[in-house]
Amino acid sequence: RTALVLQGVDSNYKTDLLKPTMDTIQHLTGHTDEERAAFLTPYRVITDHSRAAAFLIADGVVPGNTGRNYVSRMIIRRAARFGSLMGLNEPFLAQVAMSVIENYGDFYSELARNKTAILDNLTREETRFQRTVEAGVSKLEAMLDQTQGSGQKSIPGGKAFDLYATYGLPLEITRDIVREQGFEVDEGGFQTAMEQHRLASGAGEVFGVFGDENIELYQDLLVELVNGGKIDSQGVNNDPYENYEVEGTVLALIKDGASVTSAEPGDQVEVLLPETPFYVEAGGQVSDTGSIISLSDPGWEIKVTDMRQPAAGVILHVGEVISGNPNSGDRVLARVDIQRRLDIMRNHTATHLLHAELHAVLGDHARQAGSLVAPDRLRFDFTHPEALTADQLDRIEAGVNRNIFANYALDIVYKPLQEAINEGAMALFGEKYAENVRTISIGRDEPFSYELCGGTHVGETADIGTFLITSESSVGAGLRRIEAVTGHGAYELVHHRFNLLDQTARLLDTNSEQVLDKTRTVLEQLDQARKQISSLRRDMTAQDFNRLMEDVPLVAGVPILIASLPEADAETLREMTDHYRQKYPSSVVLLASVSAGRPLLIAAVTEDLVARGLHAGELVKYAAQPLGGSGGGRPTLAQAGGKDPKQLDKALSKAQEWVEGKL
Numbered sequence: 154r155t156a157l158v159l160q161g162v163d164s165n166y167k168t169d170l171l172k173p174t175m176d177t178i179q180h181l182t183g184h185t186d187e188e189r190a191a192f193l194t195p196y197r198v199i200t201d202h203s204r205a206a207a208f209l210i211a212d213g214v215v216p217g218n219t220g221r222n223y224v225s226r227m228i229i230r231r232a233a234r235f236g237s238l239m240g241l242n243e244p245f246l247a248q249v250a251m252s253v254i255e256n257y258g259d260f261y262s263e264l265a266r267n268k269t270a271i272l273d274n275l276t277r278e279e280t281r282f283q284r285t286v287e288a289g290v291s292k293l294e295a296m297l298d299q300t301q302g303s304g305q306k307s308i309p310g311g312k313a314f315d316l317y318a319t320y321g322l323p324l325e326i327t328r329d330i331v332r333e334q335g336f337e338v339d340e341g342g343f344q345t346a347m348e349q350h351r352l353a354s355g356a357g358e359v360f361g362v363f364g365d366e367n368i369e370l371y372q373d374l375l376v377e378l379v380n381g382g383k384i385d386s387q388g389v390n391n392d393p394y395e396n397y398e399v400e401g402t403v404l405a406l407i408k409d410g411a412s413v414t415s416a417e418p419g420d421q422v423e424v425l426l427p428e429t430p431f432y433v434e435a436g437g438q439v440s441d442t443g444s445i446i447s448l449s450d451p452g453w454e455i456k457v458t459d460m461r462q463p464a465a466g467v468i469l470h471v472g473e474v475i476s477g478n479p480n481s482g483d484r485v486l487a488r489v490d491i492q493r494r495l496d497i498m499r500n501h502t503a504t505h506l507l508h509a510e511l512h513a514v515l516g517d518h519a520r521q522a523g524s525l526v527a528p529d530r531l532r533f534d535f536t537h538p539e540a541l542t543a544d545q546l547d548r549i550e551a552g553v554n555r556n557i558f559a560n561y562a563l564d565i566v567y568k569p570l571q572e573a574i575n576e577g578a579m580a581l582f583g584e585k586y587a588e589n590v591r592t593i594s595i596g597r598d599e600p601f602s603y604e605l606c607g608g609t610h611v612g613e614t615a616d617i618g619t620f621l622i623t624s625e626s627s628v629g630a631g632l633r634r635i636e637a638v639t640g641h642g643a644y645e646l647v648h649h650r651f652n653l654l655d656q657t658a659r660l661l662d663t664n665s666e667q668v669l670d671k672t673r674t675v676l677e678q679l680d681q682a683r684k685q686i687s688s689l690r691r692d693m694t695a696q697d698f699n700r701l702m703e704d705v706p707l708v709a710g711v712p713i714l715i716a717s718l719p720e721a722d723a724e725t726l727r728e729m730t731d732h733y734r735q736k737y738p739s740s741v742v743l744l745a746s747v748s749a750g751r752p753l754l755i756a757a758v759t760e761d762l763v764a765r766g767l768h769a770g771e772l773v774k775y776a777a778q779p780l781g782g783s784g785g786g787r788p789t790l791a792q793a794g795g796k797d798p799k800q801l802d803k804a805l806s807k808a809q810e811w812v813e814g815k816l
Contacts, residue, residue: 310342388466
C-alpha cells in the first residue's frame with residue numbers, strides 16, 4: 154500500500170510489485186486490455202497466489218496433503234483453476250512465477266537460488282491437478298445441475314468431502330465453483346465428514362492414552378507449586394545439555410489423570426521434579442529415557458520410558474514403577490540412559506552434516522522438511538523433485554563421512570534470533586523461535602553448517618563414528634527421504650552385512666572376496682539352464698502339436714483343433730497357431746496352456762471363416778468364462794486369460810460348443 158501511494162496508482166495490482174506479473178498473465182492469455190478488465194478477479198487471484206506459492210516453495214513448503222504443505226497445494230490449484238476459466242488449460246504457473254522471481258529475486262535471493270524447485274513443483278502440481286481433478290469438477294457440475302433442479306441452494310458437506318477424498322478437489326475450489334453458480338457449500342458438514350474419516354482411519358489417536366487428559370490439572374498443579382515456593386515461576390528447569398543426572402524431590406505423582414501421593418509396582422505414573430536433565434521430544438529428536446531412583450529408605454525405582462510437556466512449564470517423566478512404593482516428597486536421583494543419549498546425539502549431529510551435504514551435492518533447494526532423530530537411526534526429509542541417483546547418494550555419504558573424520562568441533566552459541574538469521578543461520582519454516590536462540594555451527598574457518606537447534610549434539614564430529622545411508626525414498630510430491638545409521642547402528646549394520654556375506658560365500662563354496670565373481674558365474678549358468686529347459690519344452694510342445702495336427706477333426710467340413718499344450722507360453726502358442734493355419738488354410742484353432750499358474754487361451758480363425766460369422770475375439774471371450782477371466786482381439790487372432798486353471802477342460806468344451814454352433 155505504501156508503494157500504491159508513492160507511485161500514484163489506484164490499485165495494489167498496478168504497483169511495480171505486482172503489475173509485471175499481471176502483464177505476464179495477459180501475455181499468456183493474449184487478452185486485450187478490455188478482456189483483461191473483464192477477467193480482473195482471475196488475474197488478481199493468479200498474481201497473488203503465484204507470488205505466495207513461489208515464496209512458500211523457496212522456503213521448502215512444497216505441495217502436499219497436510220498442514221502447511223496442503224496450504225501450498227491449495228494455493229497452486231486455486232490459481233490453476235482460475236487460469237482454466239480464461240482458457241489456460243496447459244501448465245502456465247511456472248511462467249507466471251518466473252516473473253515473480255525476476256521481479257523480487259534481487260531482494261529475496263532465496264527465490265533465485267530455488268528457481269528450479271519453484272518452477273518444477275508448480276508445473277508438477279498443475280499437471281497432477283489437471284489430471285486428477287477434471288473428473289471431480291465434472292461430478293460437481295452434475296451435482297449442481299441436480300441441486301438446481303431440486304430447488305436447494307446448498308451442496309451437502311458430505312458430498313463435498315467425497316469430491317475431496319475421491320478426486321482431490323479441495324473445499325476452497327468447490328466453494329469457488331458453487332458460488333459462481335449462486336450456491337453455497339455446507340462447510341460444517343464437510344468438516345464433520347472429514348473428522349469422521351480421520352477417526353475411522355485412526356488419525357485421531359494423537360495423544361494415545363493421554364488423549365482425554367485435563368490440561369487444567371497440570372496448569373493448576375504448576376500454580377500451586379509456584380505459590381508454595383517449591384518450583385520456579387517459569388516451571389520445571391530443563392537443562393539436557395550439561396548433566397545426565399540430577400537430584401531432586403518428587404513434587405507430584407500422577408496416575409490415571411489424577412494426582413496421587415503414592416504408587417505401587419506395575420503402576421504407570423507421571424513424575425514431576427523441580428528440574429530434569431531429560432530431553433523432551435522436539436525438533437524431530439525423541440525424548441530421553443532412563444530412571445528415577447529413590448535416595449530414601451526404603452528404596453524404589455521408576456523406569457522412565459518417555460517425557461512430555463502437557464502444559465507450559467510442566468515437564469513430566471512418564472514411566473512404570475519397577476520396585477518399591479514411590480511417594481510424593483521423596484528425595485530422588487533422576488538419571489538419563491547415557492548410552493541411548495549418546496546414540497541420539499550422534500544421529501542428531503549427523504543430520505546437520507547430512508543437510509549441509511545435500512546442499513553441496515543437490516543445491517540449496519534441498520531444504521529440511523522433517524526429521525526423526527532416534528537412538529538407532531535417523532530419518533531426514535527434504536525438498537527435491539526426483540529420486541537421487543546412486544552416484545549422488547555415494548557423494549553425499551562420502552561427504553558426510555569426510556566431515557566426520559575431519560573431527561570438527563561443534564560451536565554452540567546463544568544469541569539473538571535476528572542476529573543469527575542475519576548471519577545466515579538456517580531456520581526451519583513454520584518453527585517458532587524465542588528471541589534468544591541456540592545456534593550450532595560446524596567448520597573451522599568458514600562453517601559449512603550453521604543452524605538454529607535446541608537438540609543435543611556430540612562435542613566433535615569424530616564422535617559420530619561412521620555414517621551409512623540405508624535407504625532413499627519418496628514421501629510425497631517433491632519430497633524425498635534419506636534414512637541412515639551412525640555409531641552403534643552403523644556397527645550393527647556392517648556386522649550384519651558381513652555375516653550375510655560370509656553365509657553367502659559358504660553357500661557358493663567360495664570366500665568373501667570371490668562372492669561377486671562366483672555369483673555372476675552361477676547366474677550365467679542358471680540363465681543357460683533356463684534357456685535349455687525352455688528349448689526342450691518348446692521341442693516337446695512342437696512334438697505334441699505335430700501329433701495333434703495329424704488327426705484334426707472336421708466340423709461341417711472345417712478342420713477344428715481345440716486342445717491343451719501344458720506349460721507352453723503365449724509366444725509358443727501363437728507360433729503353433731501360425732503353423733496350423735499354414736497347413737489348414739481354412740480352419741479354426743484354439744490352444745490352451747497354464748503359464749505361471751494362470752490359464753491362457755489363444756485362438757485363430759482364417760479370413761474365409763470370419764466372413765461366415767466366426768470371430769476369434771468372441772471365441773476366447775466365451776471360452777474364458779469358466780476360468781474367471783476375459784479376453785478379446787482381432788477377428789483372426791485373439792487371446793484370453795483366467796484365474797482358475799482347474800476349469801481348463803470346461804473352457805475347451807465351451808470353445809468346441811461355440812464353434813459347432815457357429816458352423
